[in-house]
Structures are given as structure tokens and as C-alpha cells.
Amino acid sequence: xxxxxxxxxxxxxxxxxxxxxxxxxxxxxxxxxxxxxxxxxxxxxxxxxxxxxxxxxxxxxxxxxxxxxxxxxxxxxxxxxxxxxxxxxxxxxxxxxxxxxxxxxxxxxxxxxxxxxxxxxxxxxxxxxxxxxxxxxxxxxxxxxxxxxxxxxxxxxxxxxxxxxxxxxxxxxxxxxxxxxxxxxxxxxxxxxxxxxxxxxxxxxxxxxxxxxxxxxxxxxxxxxxxxxxxxxxxxxxxxxxxxxxxxxxxxxxxxxxxxxxxxxxxxxxxxxxxxxxxxxxxxxxxxxxxxxxxxxxxxxxxxxxxxxxxxxxxxxxxxxxxxxxxxxxxxxxxxxxxxxxxxxxxxxxxxxxxxxxxxx
Amino acid sequence: xxxxxxxxxxxxxxxxxxxxxxxxxxxxxxxxxxxxxxxxxxxxxxxxxxxxxxxxxxxxxxxxxxxxxxxxxxxxxxxxxxxxxxxxxxxxxxxxxxxxxxxxxxxxxxxxxxxxxxxxxxxxxxxxxxxxxxxxxxxxxxxxxxxxxxxxxxxxxxxxxxxxxxxxxxxxxxxxxxxxxxxxxxxxxxxxxxxxxxxxxxxxxxxxxxxxxxxxxxxxxxxxxxxxxxxxxxx
Numbered sequence: 001x002x003x004x005x006x007x008x009x010x011x012x013x014x015x016x017x018x019x020x021x022x023x024x025x026x027x028x029x030x031x032x033x034x035x036x037x038x039x040x041x042x043x044x045x046x047x048x049x050x051x052x053x054x055x056x057x058x059x060x061x062x063x064x065x066x067x068x069x070x071x072x073x074x075x076x077x078x079x080x081x082x083x084x085x086x087x088x089x090x091x092x093x094x095x096x097x098x099x100x101x102x103x104x105x106x107x108x109x110x111x112x113x114x115x116x117x118x119x120x121x122x123x124x125x126x127x128x129x130x131x132x133x134x135x136x137x138x139x140x141x142x143x144x145x146x147x148x149x150x151x152x153x154x155x156x157x158x159x160x161x162x163x164x165x166x167x168x169x170x171x172x173x174x175x176x177x178x179x180x181x182x183x184x185x186x187x188x189x190x191x192x193x194x195x196x197x198x199x200x201x202x203x204x205x206x207x208x209x210x211x212x213x214x215x216x217x218x219x220x221x222x223x224x225x226x227x228x229x230x231x232x233x234x235x236x237x238x239x240x241x242x243x244x245x246x247x248x249x250x251x252x253x254x255x256x257x258x259x260x261x262x263x264x265x266x267x268x269x270x271x272x273x274x275x276x277x278x279x280x281x282x283x284x285x286x287x288x289x290x291x292x293x294x295x296x297x298x299x300x301x302x303x304x305x306x307x308x309x310x311x312x313x314x315x316x317x318x319x320x321x322x323x324x325x326x327x328x329x330x331x332x333x334x335x336x337x338x339x340x341x342x343x344x345x346x347x348x349x350x351x352x353x354x355x356x357x358x359x360x361x
Numbered sequence: 362x363x364x365x366x367x368x369x370x371x372x373x374x375x376x377x378x379x380x381x382x383x384x385x386x387x388x389x390x391x392x393x394x395x396x397x398x399x400x401x402x403x404x405x406x407x408x409x410x411x412x413x414x415x416x417x418x419x420x421x422x423x424x425x426x427x428x429x430x431x432x433x434x435x436x437x438x439x440x441x442x443x444x445x446x447x448x449x450x451x452x453x454x455x456x457x458x459x460x461x462x463x464x465x466x467x468x469x470x471x472x473x474x475x476x477x478x479x480x481x482x483x484x485x486x487x488x489x490x491x492x493x494x495x496x497x498x499x500x501x502x503x504x505x506x507x508x509x510x511x512x513x514x515x516x517x518x519x520x521x522x523x524x525x526x527x528x529x530x531x532x533x534x535x536x537x538x539x540x541x542x543x544x545x546x547x548x549x550x551x552x553x554x555x556x557x558x559x560x561x562x563x564x565x566x567x568x569x570x571x572x573x574x575x576x577x578x579x580x581x582x583x584x585x586x587x588x589x590x591x592x593x594x595x596x
Contacts, residue, residue: 238461238465238469241454241458241461241462242462242465244451244453244454244458245451245454245458245462247453248451248452248453248454249448249451249452251445251448252445252448252449252450252451253451253462254413254433254434255411255413255433255437255443255445256437256462256463256465256509257433257434257437257438257465257466257513258434258462258465258466259434
């Protein structure tokens with residue numbers, strides 16, 4: 001019966017064109033008065049172009065504006081590494097983890113500790129760092145992932161078991177943020193640190209007057225590779241699909257026999273591991289400070305909310321837009337306004353499209 | 362020994378007692394239908410059997426195992442699957458991914474045979490396997506939900522109002538699929554609003570009212586019982 005009941009309707013639904021039409025119809029229905037992603041993206045490009053012109057009018061050369069743009073893309077890569085974990089945690093656990101910034105700090109400082117201990121090799125290619133940093137980075141990602149799982153077992157899981165309201169989980173994570181930052185102060189002190197103080201990291205001179213450090217290339221390339229790996233994992237592997245399923249409908253995930261506690265542990269370790277790597281990248285690009293994670297937390301949230309909370313691609317795109325905007329505006333504004341710029345852009349997007357750029361619903 | 366034996370189960374939420382000493386059984390390969398007015402505790406009974414809610418008194422046994430206090434992901438491994446009434450598909454996953462999640466407890470194994478079996482039962486799903494489940498109609502979603510539950514090769518399938526909010530034509534289709542699933546050797550325990558139709562195809566039925574057993578018998582007997590007809594089948 002089912003196969004023969006409506007053959008005509010079947011054929012229509014099978015064509016790709018009909019499918020795409022259906023998708024747009026659903027999109028329009030769900031979003032109410034909201035603008036399409038494409039429209040909002042266009043407005044954002046115009047705003048970024050306006051920032052370019054403003055910087056140029058303020059007396060910055062076009063070459064320097066180009067370099068600022070490239071640095072912005074790199075900063076976006078760092079924000080994305082933190083933001084993806086934030087958005088994954090929100091998707092699966094449904095609360096905003098205010099302690100996420102500290103995973104970046106922890107990753108940076110654990111790597112710093114490793115670099116001091118490990119034997120130093122010569123710098124790789126034109127980078128400022130040697131193999132010890134790469135090894136330290138991988139170890140720091142693992143350590144941070146374990147810390148995240150331990151925190152979950154000690155703090156968040158008991159709250160989940162008691163079915164605590166989400167506000168309580170969010171507040172608990174805020175407390176954890178201060179606690180972790182205190183630990184970093186306690187172990188490493190309040191001074192700034194560099195992975196290799198005194199080692200020069202000259203910019204490469206590229207066409208169009210572009211000046212980019214080799215390290216900055218490394219940062220962005222690594223961010224791209226990690227995001228691509230994550231995408232592959234979420235769409236192709238069993239645990240990745242289970243993570244999406246749990247984010248979609250946790251009750252049904254349990255009914256289907258998915259061990260949601262196991263999925264949560266995976267989510268923490270991936271989110272914290274990526275954030276740790278992001279922290280190392282930030283430490284490499286500027287310097288390490290005990291409050292670096294907290295300072296990055298604001299642009300992190302702005303990027304994730306702008307991209308559409310729960311969407312990994314949204315976090316990447318939102319991060320790059322915010323990274324570029326923060327760098328471009330530094331041509332005519334005090335860089336201390338960076339987080340404010342991030343939030344103005346976020347509010348702009350939410351006014352046009354409340355669910356964010358790439359929201360699934 | 363019956364496949365499922367529910368013995369004098371009392372359960373509820375917080376201070377509210379919803380089920381009072383409810384008993385029922387399902388034999389292997391049997392279709393059993395539970396009917397009763399709204400608020401009788403039919404859905405609560407399904408959730409209690411599947412371990413989403415634990416009984417305060419009484420016991421539940423499945424296939425010789427005591428599952429009174431067992432968690433759903435363990436019950437699934439024993440061979441019982443459950444299709445909730447609402448929100449029973451992962452809307453942001455494709456049809457095929459929904460099926461794969463149905464077999465999650467099996468671990469990293471080749472699922473192509475299981476998928477083939479489900480596609481044979483629901484040919485439409487094969488054509489739509491790359492489509493997001495959230496973009497399908499109510500009847501198609503019900504098929505995805507039932508197909509996902511069949512991925513584990515269960516011996517008992519719990520269906521909570523599988524035909525709710527469907528057009529009469531789709532209701533017939535779903536009942537016909539349920540009969541075919543049963544013929545393939547799967548026991549069925551379902552809760553239904555379409556009381557006449559579900560009793561018509563059930564081997565046995567239970568009438569639940571006010572959280573208590575009220576009537577019990579073969580589907581035919583219940584349909585013919587004037588009391589059941591007057592009170593629960595609308596005359």
C-alpha cells in the first residue's frame with residue numbers, strides 16, 4: 001500500500017529541485033519575519049567593507065588594511081577553536097559553559113610547562129617554535145580534555161542527576177571559571193609569558209604588501225584542518241552522529257539505547273581539547289596571560305550566537321567575521337573596544353535573524 | 362512464561378500516583394492493545410515498562426529478566442524497543458542516520474542487513490534515506506520511528522499511539538505495517554486512540570481506566586462486550 005498509494009507525489013518529492021524548494025519553504029515558515037542567511041551575510045560584508053574604508057580614511061594604508069584582514073582571519077581561527085567546543089557543549093548539554101575560556105588558558109599554560117621541560121629542537125621551517133611545542137600542544141589538549149571530564153563528573157553530572165534548572169548549571173560553570181583562573185594564577189603567577197621570549201618571528205613579505213608571520217599561517221591552517229576533521233567526525237562516525245542525535249533530542253537518544261553519559265564525555269573532551277589548542281595558538285600569536293581565556297570568552301560567545309548556537313559551521317563563520325571585524329576596527333579604534341565591536345555585530349545579526357546565521361531550527 | 366509480564370505495578374510522578382496495581386502480559390508473537398479514556402495512564406504504563414519511569418511497587422519481567430529497575434539502554438539490548446508518541450525521530454538527522462541510531466547499542470558493526478530489512482518493510486524510506494527526518498510528513502515520520510526501533514531486531518515493540526494525528530488512509534497503512542511487523546515474529550504492545558481498529562487486529566486487549574485494570578480479553582471479546590462498547594468505544 002505504502003509504495004503504491006501516491007506514485008505521482010512520490011516522483012515530485014524525489015527530484016532534487018523539489019527537495020530544495022521544500023527546504024526553502026520550511027525555512028521561511030520557521031523564521032517568521034527573519035531575513036535569509038544570504039541577506040544577513042551580505043549586510044555583514046558591507047559592514048566589513050565599511051570598516052575597511054573607515055580604516056583607510058583614518059590614514060592606514062591599503063596594504064596594512066589587507067594585513068589586518070589576514071590577521072583577523074587568523075584570530076577568527078583561534079576564536080573558532082574555542083567557539084566550536086562552546087557550541088557543541090551547548091547543543092548536547094543545553095547550558096552556556098562560562099568556564100570554556102579557561103580551557104584555552106589551561107591549554108596555553110600546560111603547553112608552556114611542557115615546552116620548558118621538553119628538550120628544545122631548532123625552529124621548524126620559518127616558524128618561531130620547534131617540535132617540543134607541537135608535542136606539548138597535543139599533550140595539553142589531552143590534559144585539558146581530562147580536566148573537563150573530571151569537572152563534569154564532580155560538578156555538572158550531580159546537577160544533571162538532580163535535574164537542576166539550567167540557570168544553576170550556567171552559574172556553576174561561572175564559579176568554575178573563577179576557580180580555574182585562580183588555579184592558573186596560583187601555579188604560574190600573574191606575569192605575562194612567551195613560549196620563546198626573545199626569539200624573533202619575522203613577518204614574511206608576500207605580494208600586495210601583505211605581511212604575515214609564518215606562525216599565523218600555522219594557526220589558521222591548523223584551525224581549518226581541525227574544523228574539517230570535526231565535520232567529518234560529526235557526519236561520518238558513529239559517535240559523531242550520536243552527538244548530533246543527543247543534541248537534537250536527548251530523551252529519544254536514551255530511548256534508542258544511546259549511552260548519553262558517554263556522549264557527554266566525548267563532547268567535553270573534544271570541546272576542551274580544541275579550546276586548549278586555540279589557547280596555544282593565541283599564546284603563540286600574542287602572549288600568555290592568566291586572564292586570556294576570560295578576555296576571549298566574550299568574542300567567543302558573540303561568534304557562537306552570531307553563527308547560530310549549536311551549529312559547528314556557524315561557529316566557524318561567526319568567528320572569522322568577528323576576528324576580522326576586531327582587527328579592522330583596530331585601525332581607527334582603540335583595540336580595547338574589540339569585544340564591544342564583536343557584540344555590536346552580534347546584535348546586528350540577531351536583529352535581522354534571531355536564530356543566528358546557520359541555526360538548524 | 363510470557364515474553365513480558367507486568368505484575369501489580371504502581372507508579373507515578375512526584376506525589377501523584379498514576380498507575381495502581383496494573384498487571385498485564387504479552388506472549389511471544391502476540392499483538393496486545395491497551396485502550397482507555399484520556400488520562401487513564403496508558404502512556405505512563407508504556408514509559409514504566411521501558412524504564413523511563415520506575416515503579417514504586419510491583420515488578421516487570423521481560424524474557425525471564427527482572428527489568429523493574431533497569432535503564433532504557435539496557436532494556437533495548439534485551440530486545441525491547443519503544444516508539445514514543447511524539448518527538449520520536451531525530452529531526453536534524455537524515456532518515457538513514459535515524460536508522461543507524463536505532464542500532465547504536467550494537468556497536469561498530471555492519472548495519473546494511475538491518476537497514477535492508479527495514480527498507481523492505483518501508484520501501485518509501487529507501488527513496489528518502491538522505492532526507493532530513495524533520496522535513497517529512499507525519500505518516501513518514503511514524504515509519505522512520507518504527508523503522509529505527511526495528512533496527513535492533515527486537516522481540517517486543519512498544520508503540521505509543523502510532524496513528525495519532527494521522528489521516529484515516531494513513532491510519533490504515535500504519536495498522537497494516539504493524540500487522541506485517543508482527544507476522545515477521547515481533548510481539549507488539551500498543552496504546553491506541555483508534556480503539557475499534559486496534560482491538561480488531563489485536564490478539565488480546567486491556568482496558569485501562571483511572572490507572573487500574575478494568576477489562577481484559579481477546580480483541581473480539583472486548584469489541585463485543587456491551588459494557589466496553591458503551592463506555593470506551595463510543596457506543
